[in-house]
Amino acid sequence: MQGFSHFHLLPICTARYIAAVYEHESILSPDPTALVDRRSALQLMGRNLDIYEQQVVAAARQGAQIIVFPEDGIHGFNFTRRSVYPYLDFVPHSRAVKWNPCREMYLFNDTEVLQRLSCMALNNKIFLVANLGTKQPCAHTDPHCPSDGRYQFNTNVAFDDAGMLVATYRKHNLYFEYAFDAPPEPDYELFETPFAGKFGMFTCFDILFFEPAVKLIRQYNVRQVVYPTAWMNQLPLLSAVEFQQAFATAFNINILAANIHHPTLGMTGSGIYTPVKSFIYHNMESYGGKLIVAEIPGQENPARVLEKGMEQLPPQFYAEMMYDNFTFVPVWGEKGELQVCSNTLCCYLNYKRAVLTDELYALGVFDGLHTVHGTYYVQACALVKCGGLSFSTCGQEVTDASALIDFQLWGNMSTPYIFPLLLTSGITLDFADHMGWKNHHYFMSKNRTSSGLLTAALYGRWYEKD
Numbered sequence: 001m002q003g004f005s006h007f008h009l010l011p012i013c014t015a016r017y018i019a020a021v022y023e024h025e026s027i028l029s030p031d032p033t034a035l036v037d038r039r040s041a042l043q044l045m046g047r048n049l050d051i052y053e054q055q056v057v058a059a060a061r062q063g064a065q066i067i068v069f070p071e072d073g074i075h076g077f078n079f080t081r082r083s084v085y086p087y088l089d090f091v092p093h094s095r096a097v098k099w100n101p102c103r104e105m106y107l108f109n110d111t112e113v114l115q116r117l118s119c120m121a122l123n124n125k126i127f128l129v130a131n132l133g134t135k136q137p138c139a140h141t142d143p144h145c146p147s148d149g150r151y152q153f154n155t156n157v158a159f160d161d162a163g164m165l166v167a168t169y170r171k172h173n174l175y176f177e178y179a180f181d182a183p184p185e186p187d188y189e190l191f192e193t194p195f196a197g198k199f200g201m202f203t204c205f206d207i208l209f210f211e212p213a214v215k216l217i218r219q220y221n222v223r224q225v226v227y228p229t230a231w232m233n234q235l236p237l238l239s240a241v242e243f244q245q246a247f248a249t250a251f252n253i254n255i256l257a258a259n260i261h262h263p264t265l266g267m268t269g270s271g272i273y274t275p276v277k278s279f280i281y282h283n284m285e286s287y288g289g290k291l292i293v294a295e296i297p298g299q300e301n302p303a304r305v306l307e308k309g310m311e312q313l314p315p316q317f318y319a320e321m322m323y324d325n326f327t328f329v330p331v332w333g334e335k336g337e338l339q340v341c342s343n344t345l346c347c348y349l350n351y352k353r354a355v356l357t358d359e360l361y362a363l364g365v366f367d368g369l370h371t372v373h374g375t376y377y378v379q380a381c382a383l384v385k386c387g388g389l390s391f392s393t394c395g396q397e398v399t400d401a402s403a404l405i406d407f408q409l410w411g412n413m414s415t416p417y418i419f420p421l422l423l424t425s426g427i428t429l430d431f432a433d434h435m436g437w438k439n440h441h442y443f444m445s446k447n448r449t450s451s452g453l454l455t456a457a458l459y460g461r462w463y464e465k466d
Contacts, residue, residue, distance in 0.1 A: 018296070019064060019295075023289055024070050026048050026072065027048055055289070066196075068228060070260045075132065088152060090109060091165075091168050101117075117157065154171035171205075199225065201227075205374070209466070214251075217251050227258070235427075241429060242423045254274050257271055269427075276431065326342075330360065330362050360389050398454055399427060400454075403452055404452065408444070415463070418460045423455040428450070433445055433446050
């Protein structure tokens with residue numbers, strides 16, 4: 001049985017609306033590299049679409065005006081370029097074409113998946129966002145055209161509540177997806193809704209890059225984002241719910257994030273995020289999908305102030321975290337002021353804890369090019385719980401903690417793009433009391449986390465240095 005939760009969010013000042021996201025445990029092809037025909041591909045995708053349909057009905061019944069499904073949810077993953085082909089729909093990638101696939105089924109060939117999604121939106125009077133594989137023929141006169149004469153894209157589609165196709169977005173930052181092409185130029189895709197104005201749209205790994213995610217938000221002043229993802233969690237800094245929340249907080253936006261659910265692959269973590277409150281699902285224990293329905297309000301900025309502090313240098317040590325060589329100092333005793341630097345970045349921590357637990361925490365800094373599973377420049381200040389009591393365990397993946405720590409964390413970041421991360425025991429989220437810029441430093445402060453502290457970090461992306 002697919003479960004669901006219903007929540008209410010705090011009052012904010014734009015129009016309220018009710019949103020749904022569905023974390024889907026997709027039915028996968030037993031052998032994604034095998035070559036199958038279109039009929040077999042449609043059969044497998046049909047089983048996933050049957051589940052989507054049940055969830056759309058359930059969400060609409062709870063008053064949801066928009067629903068978001070995850071990346072790769074309909075067709076799965078680990079295909080080759082050839083083996084994915086029967087799973088691809090044709091999508092006219094043009095604002096010139098006004099098309100309702102449910103009402104105009106015969107306009108284009110190979111659009112069965114689009115037709116079903118369009119009909120779900122129409123029949124339930126709900127905006128719907130989903131991700132699928134698409135194909136687009138290209139001419140050899142096109143310098144980017146692949147040798148097999150077609151583009152294959154990882155694509156998000158959005159339908160309005162009458163089933164009209166209102167936006168298509170082709171994923172720009174592919175994550176080892178050999179079956180797909182990146183579009184020659186990034187898409188900046190928006191669609192309008194009567195209940196919350198315009199929504200922006202991007203996919204999974206895109207969230208870590210300037211193009212198109214940050215540019216879309218900045219250039220078009222986007223306040224709502226729909227975000228299909230198939231995200232493998234990597235603690236301590238890049239678990240799905242942790243980074244989704246940080247992104248919503250950093251840009252002061254709402255994010256509707258739908259992740260795939262495959263705990264054996266480390267994939268879980270969906271939610272409806274606002275800068276001040278969130279409703280999330282992270283479950284590595286059990287199987288089956290999860291529908292989240294929540295009311296989203298309008299938005300005020302949280303208050304942002306800072307106090308000062310530093311001095312005293314305990315021993316520095318180095319340890320690998322997130323495949324990067326962090327410089328750490330241990331966080332000892334019940335209170336103190338710490339500083340640790342690397343390249344141009346210095347991180348500072350003031351901390352106090354009521355009870356000393358037998359847990360080792362450390363303050364780490366990294367200012368450099370990250371090169372594993374993608375190449376991008378990171379500036380990070382991180383207070384983390386270590387895996388054990390020896391320095392070499394700092395940077396390991398940890399899921400439970402008991403220490404309640406009051407802290408102020410700040411750094412002289414060189415980039416304006418800072419994602420504040422705050423993760424507590426059991427992979428739950430907490431919210432900083434204050435954050436923002438003061439005297440060329442970005443800071444975050446918190447008095448007493450709601451449960452044991454796993455990670456408090458300022459994760460900066462210096463896009464120009466990628």
